[in-house]
Amino acid sequence: MSSRGPRAVRFRSSSCGRKWSADMTSETHDVNAVVRGARAEFREKQIVDAAVRLMQTKGSHAVSMQAIAKSAGVSVGLLYKYFSDREQIVLAAITRVLEDFRLRVPAVIEATEDPVHRIIAAFTEFCQVVDDHRQAVVLTYQTSRSLSRAGLASIQSQELATLQPLIDVVAEAADKGDLHEVDASTLGHNLMTLAHMWALKHWYFQQTQVSLGQYIDRQVRTVVLSNLSDSARKRVKLN
Amino acid sequence: MSSRGPRAVRFRSSSCGRKWSADMTSETHDVNAVVRGARAEFREKQIVDAAVRLMQTKGSHAVSMQAIAKSAGVSVGLLYKYFSDREQIVLAAITRVLEDFRLRVPAVIEATEDPVHRIIAAFTEFCQVVDDHRQAVVLTYQTSRSLSRAGLASIQSQELATLQPLIDVVAEAADKGDLHEVDASTLGHNLMTLAHMWALKHWYFQQTQVSLGQYIDRQVRTVVLSNLSDSARKRVKLN
Amino acid sequence: MSSRGPRAVRFRSSSCGRKWSADMTSETHDVNAVVRGARAEFREKQIVDAAVRLMQTKGSHAVSMQAIAKSAGVSVGLLYKYFSDREQIVLAAITRVLEDFRLRVPAVIEATEDPVHRIIAAFTEFCQVVDDHRQAVVLTYQTSRSLSRAGLASIQSQELATLQPLIDVVAEAADKGDLHEVDASTLGHNLMTLAHMWALKHWYFQQTQVSLGQYIDRQVRTVVLSNLSDSARKRVKLN
Amino acid sequence: MSSRGPRAVRFRSSSCGRKWSADMTSETHDVNAVVRGARAEFREKQIVDAAVRLMQTKGSHAVSMQAIAKSAGVSVGLLYKYFSDREQIVLAAITRVLEDFRLRVPAVIEATEDPVHRIIAAFTEFCQVVDDHRQAVVLTYQTSRSLSRAGLASIQSQELATLQPLIDVVAEAADKGDLHEVDASTLGHNLMTLAHMWALKHWYFQQTQVSLGQYIDRQVRTVVLSNLSDSARKRVKLN
DNA sequence: AATGAATGAGTTTTCATTCAT
DNA sequence: GATGAATGAAAACTCATTCAT
Numbered sequence: 001m002s003s004r005g006p007r008a009v010r011f012r013s014s015s016c017g018r019k020w021s022a023d024m025t026s027e028t029h030d031v032n033a034v035v036r037g038a039r040a041e042f043r044e045k046q047i048v049d050a051a052v053r054l055m056q057t058k059g060s061h062a063v064s065m066q067a068i069a070k071s072a073g074v075s076v077g078l079l080y081k082y083f084s085d086r087e088q089i090v091l092a093a094i095t096r097v098l099e100d101f102r103l104r105v106p107a108v109i110e111a112t113e114d115p116v117h118r119i120i121a122a123f124t125e126f127c128q129v130v131d132d133h134r135q136a137v138v139l140t141y142q143t144s145r146s147l148s149r150a151g152l153a154s155i156q157s158q159e160l161a162t163l164q165p166l167i168d169v170v171a172e173a174a175d176k177g178d179l180h181e182v183d184a185s186t187l188g189h190n191l192m193t194l195a196h197m198w199a200l201k202h203w204y205f206q207q208t209q210v211s212l213g214q215y216i217d218r219q220v221r222t223v224v225l226s227n228l229s230d231s232a233r234k235r236v237k238l239n
Numbered sequence: 240m241s242s243r244g245p246r247a248v249r250f251r252s253s254s255c256g257r258k259w260s261a262d263m264t265s266e267t268h269d270v271n272a273v274v275r276g277a278r279a280e281f282r283e284k285q286i287v288d289a290a291v292r293l294m295q296t297k298g299s300h301a302v303s304m305q306a307i308a309k310s311a312g313v314s315v316g317l318l319y320k321y322f323s324d325r326e327q328i329v330l331a332a333i334t335r336v337l338e339d340f341r342l343r344v345p346a347v348i349e350a351t352e353d354p355v356h357r358i359i360a361a362f363t364e365f366c367q368v369v370d371d372h373r374q375a376v377v378l379t380y381q382t383s384r385s386l387s388r389a390g391l392a393s394i395q396s397q398e399l400a401t402l403q404p405l406i407d408v409v410a411e412a413a414d415k416g417d418l419h420e421v422d423a424s425t426l427g428h429n430l431m432t433l434a435h436m437w438a439l440k441h442w443y444f445q446q447t448q449v450s451l452g453q454y455i456d457r458q459v460r461t462v463v464l465s466n467l468s469d470s471a472r473k474r475v476k477l478n
Numbered sequence: 479m480s481s482r483g484p485r486a487v488r489f490r491s492s493s494c495g496r497k498w499s500a501d502m503t504s505e506t507h508d509v510n511a512v513v514r515g516a517r518a519e520f521r522e523k524q525i526v527d528a529a530v531r532l533m534q535t536k537g538s539h540a541v542s543m544q545a546i547a548k549s550a551g552v553s554v555g556l557l558y559k560y561f562s563d564r565e566q567i568v569l570a571a572i573t574r575v576l577e578d579f580r581l582r583v584p585a586v587i588e589a590t591e592d593p594v595h596r597i598i599a600a601f602t603e604f605c606q607v608v609d610d611h612r613q614a615v616v617l618t619y620q621t622s623r624s625l626s627r628a629g630l631a632s633i634q635s636q637e638l639a640t641l642q643p644l645i646d647v648v649a650e651a652a653d654k655g656d657l658h659e660v661d662a663s664t665l666g667h668n669l670m671t672l673a674h675m676w677a678l679k680h681w682y683f684q685q686t687q688v689s690l691g692q693y694i695d696r697q698v699r700t701v702v703l704s705n706l707s708d709s710a711r712k713r714v715k716l717n
Numbered sequence: 718m719s720s721r722g723p724r725a726v727r728f729r730s731s732s733c734g735r736k737w738s739a740d741m742t743s744e745t746h747d748v749n750a751v752v753r754g755a756r757a758e759f760r761e762k763q764i765v766d767a768a769v770r771l772m773q774t775k776g777s778h779a780v781s782m783q784a785i786a787k788s789a790g791v792s793v794g795l796l797y798k799y800f801s802d803r804e805q806i807v808l809a810a811i812t813r814v815l816e817d818f819r820l821r822v823p824a825v826i827e828a829t830e831d832p833v834h835r836i837i838a839a840f841t842e843f844c845q846v847v848d849d850h851r852q853a854v855v856l857t858y859q860t861s862r863s864l865s866r867a868g869l870a871s872i873q874s875q876e877l878a879t880l881q882p883l884i885d886v887v888a889e890a891a892d893k894g895d896l897h898e899v900d901a902s903t904l905g906h907n908l909m910t911l912a913h914m915w916a917l918k919h920w921y922f923q924q925t926q927v928s929l930g931q932y933i934d935r936q937v938r939t940v941v942l943s944n945l946s947d948s949a950r951k952r953v954k955l956n
Numbered sequence: 957a958a959t960g961a962a963t964g965a966g967t968t969t970t971c972a973t974t975c976a977t
Numbered sequence: 978g979a980t981g982a983a984t985g986a987a988a989a990c991t992c993a994t995t996c997a998t
Binding site: 536622660664665667675679704 | 775778779855859860861862863877897898904906907910911914917918921925935936939940944
C-alpha cells in the first residue's frame with residue numbers, strides 16, 4: 001500500500017527489446033541488447049507465471065511477493081527489477097488472461113462463415129477461455145477495487161477489447177436480418193457476462209451438476225436462439 | 240473461528256447476579272434486557288453501516304478494523320464485543336443486502352398477477368435492489384475468496400434464496416405456456432446474473448450512458464420478451 | 479500494565495469488618511456494618527476462589543479479569559470494588575495457599591512429641607499441602623517476576639513464615655542432639671525446597687511413577703534420617 | 718506453528734540462480750554460504766542474548782517482540798526471519814543455558830577421580846552454572862506454562878539430560894559402597910533441585926547473607942556427606 | 957452495592973519494499 | 978544482473994481498567 005517513491009521502471013522492461021536498441025552503435029552492443037531483451041522476456045514470463053499459478057489457488061491478496069519470488073525461483077529483489085510494484089504483477093497476470101480472449105475468440109470467428117454460427121462459436125470459445133482460466137477470471141472481479149485508478153483503467157480497456165468481437169458478431173448478424181430487433185451491445189455484453197458467470201458462479205453449476213457443454217448449450221438456446229429471426233431460425237435449425 | 244454470532248454475547252445476561260437483584264421486579268429485568276437488546280441492535284447496525292460504507296469505496300480488504308471503528312465512532316474493542324471476527328462483520332454486511340432481496344422481490348411478485356409481468360416486475364425490482372446496494376453487491380463478488388468455508392457457504396445459501404423467486408416466477412410462466420421451450424433455472428439465473436452485472440460493470444454502463452431504466456428495458460427485451468410464446472407476446476404487447 | 483491512577487481501596491476491604499464499625503452509633507448501623515462486612519468477605523472469597531480455580535489450570539497470565547468475573551459470577555466492575563488491581567487478586571490467591579501452610583504445618587508439629595518425628599511430620603504435612611495446591615505452588619514460582627516490588631515482598635515474607643516452623647523444628651532436634659552437626663536453616667530450607675519440588679517437577683515424578691507417599695518416604699530417608707545422630711537413629715529405628 | 722527452527726530459512730540458498738552464477742567458482746559459492754551461515758549464527762546469538770537479557774529482568778511474559786528487537790538492535794521483522802515464533806526465542810534462550818549444563822558438568826566429572834569427590838565436584842559445577850545463568854534458570858521455571866506442548870517436552874527432555882550425570886555419579890558412588898543405603902535418582906534429583914534453588918530463592922540467600930561458596934559447602938555437608946558410608950567418610954575427611 | 961458497555965494502548969505477526977553486496 | 982537480509986508500518990485481536998447507570 002505504501003509507495004515510498006520507487007525509482008524503478010514503471011513500465012515493464014520489455015521495452016528494452018530489440019527495436020529500441022537499434023540506434024546503438026557497435027555490433028556487440030546489439031547482440032548484448034538482444035540477449036538482454038530475451039532474458040527480460042523470459043524473466044517476466046517466469047514471474048507472471050508464478051504469480052498466476054499462486055493467485056489462482058489462493059486469491060491475489062493471499063499471495064505475497066516473497067511467495068511469488070520463491071515460486072518463480074528468483075529473488076525478491078529481482079521482482080522489483082522487472083515490476084515497479086506489486087500491482088504491476090497483478091496487472092500482468094490479469095493481462096495475460098485477457099490476451100487469451102483477444103487472440104482466441106477472433107480466431108474462431110474468422111474460421112466461421114454463417115453469422116449466427118459465428119455468434120455461437122464466439123460465445124462457445126469465450127466460455128472455453130473462461131473455463132481455462134476460471135480462477136483468473138474470478139481474480140479480475142475480485143481485484144478491481146484494490147487496483148490504482150490507472151491499473152483499473154488498463155484492465156477495463158482490455159476487457160472492452162475482449163467484448164468488442166462479441167458485439168461485432170452480434171451486430172453483423174443483426175445487420176443481415178438474422179436477429180429480431182436486438183440491441184447488439186446489450187446482447188454482446190450479455191454473452192460476455194454469462195461466460196464470466198461460468199467462472200463466478202462455478203460453485204452453483206457444480207452443485208446443480210451442469211457441465212460446461214450443457215451450460216453453453218442452454219445459454220445458446222436461451223439468449224441466442226430466442227432472438228433469431230424466423231428466417232435465421234429455420235436456416236440454423238436445419239444444421 | 241467460533242461463530243457464535245454477535246448475538247451470543249448479548250443474552251449472557253443471566254450472569255446479572257441472583258441475590259442482589261432480588262429486590263428487582265421482573266419488570267426491571269425486562270426493561271434492562273430490552274434496553275440492552277436495543278442498544279446491541281443499534282451498535283450492530285452502527286458497525287455494519289460503517290463497514291459497508293468503507294468497504295464500498297475501498298474494497299473489503301483495504302478496510303481495517305481500526306478504520307471501521309473510527310468510522311462507526313466506537314472503539315476497536317467494541318467491535319469485538321459485537322462480532323467475534325473481522326469476517327463476521329463482512330458477513331453481516333453482505334447478509335444485510337441479501338436480506339433486502341429476500342424481502343423486496345417476493346413482495347413485488349405477490350403484487351403482480353400476470354405471469355409474464357411477474358417476471359418483468361421481479362427482474363425490475365431485483366435490479367432496483369442491486370442499484371440501491373450497488374457497492375455491496377460488488378463486495379459480495381470480491382470477498383468470496385477471503386471468507387472461511389462456513390462463511391462462504393452461508394453467503395451462497397442466502398444467495399440461492401434470492402435466486403429462487405426468479406426461477407419460480409419463470410417456471411410458472413413456462414407452465415402456463417407463456418415461454419417458448421425454456422429452462423427455468425437457466426433463465427432465472429440469467430436474470431439474477433444480469434441484475435448483478437448492473438453493479439459489477441457499472442463503470443461500463445456509465446461510460447456508455449445507459450441508465451438503470453434503459454438497462455432494465457433492454458434486458459427485458461433481450462432475455463425475457465425474446466423467449467415469450469406467440470400467445471404471450473401478443474397479450475403482453477397490447478399493454 | 480498501565481495503571482492510570484486507580485482511586486480504589488489498595489487494601490482489600492475486609493478491613494471494614496466488624497471491629498472498625500464499633501464506634502458507629504445506632505444499632506441499625508452496626509447491623510448494616512456487620513452485614514456489609516460479611517458480604518465483603520463472601521465476595522472476596524468468591525472472587526479469589528474463582529481466580530485460584532482458573533489460574534491453577536491455565537497459569538496466572540492466561541487468566542483475564544473478564545474470565546475471573548465470569549467464573550465468580552460477578553461483574554468485572556465488582557472485581558475492582560474489592561481489589562484495586564489485577565495484582566491484588568493474584569496476591570490474594572497466592573496468600574490463600576500460603577495461609578494453609580501457616581495453619582496446617584504448625585498444627586501437625588504441635589500434635590507430635592518426639593523431635594525427630596516432628597521433623598518428619600512437619601515435612602510430610604508440608605508435602606501434603608503442596609500436593610493439595612500443586613498448581614498454586616507452581617503459580618508462586620511463575621508469578622514472582624510479574625509482581626510489583628511490594629507484592630513480591632509480601633509473598634516473600636509470607637513464605638518465610640511458612641519456612642520458619644521447619645527451621646524451628648530442625649533446630650530443636652539439633653539442640654536435643656538428635657542431628658549430627660547440621661545447619662538448621664539449611665536443612666529447614668531444603669525441606670521446604672524439596673516439598674515445593676513435588677509440585678514444580680510433578681511431570682518428572684509422574685513420568686518416573688513416584689507417588690507422593692514414596693516421594694516423602696525417600697526424602698525422609700535421604701535428607702532427614704541421614705543426618706540423625708547415632709542415638710536418634712537408634713531411637714527412631716525402633717518405631 | 719511450524720517449528721522448522723531458525724536454520725530452515727538459512728540454507729534455502731539453492732535459489733541463488735543457476736545460469737547467472739555460472740561464472741562463479743565453487744569457491745565463491747562456499748564463501749557465500751559460509752558468510753551467510755556465520756551471519757545467521759551471529760544474528761541468532763544477538764537476538765537470544767537480547768531476549769535473555771530482558772527476560773531476566775522482567776520475566777518472559779513482560780518482554781515484547783518489539784522490546785527484544787530494539788534491545789538486539791534489529792527490526793521486528795528480522796526476529797521472524799530467524800525464529801518462526803515468539804516461543805522459539807524463549808526456547809532458544811532456555812536451551813542455551815541447558816546446553817551449558819550438559820557441557821560443563823560432565824567435563825568436571827571426567828576431571829575427577831574419587832567417586833565422592835565426583836559428586837561434590839559435579840554439584841559444585843552445577844551450582845556454578847546456575848549462578849552464571851541465575852536469571853535464566855528462573856526463567857525456565859516461570860515459562861513452562863506458556864510453552865506449547867512440544868516446546869515444554871523439549872525443555873523437559875533437555876533438563877533430564879542435565880540431571881543424568883548427577884544421578885550417574887551418585888549411582889557410581891553407591892555401587893562402590895561410598896554411600897549408605899541411598900536412592901541414586903532421589904539424591905541426584907535433589908542435587909539438581911538444590912542447585913536450582915540457588916537461583917530461585919536467591920532473594921533469600923542474599924537476605925541471609927549466604928555466598929555461593931557457603932551455600933555449596935553447606936549443601937555438600939547436609940545432603941552429600943551425611944549420606945556417606947563410614948569408610949568413605951574417613952577417606953574424604955582426610956583430604 | 958453492582959453492573960457491564962466501552963475504551964484504547966499494547967501484543968504478535970506479516971509483508972511490500974529497499975539496498976549493500 | 979541478481980541476491981536476500983533487513984526494514985518498519987500496519988493489521989487483527991486482547992484485556993486491564995473506567996464509569997455512567
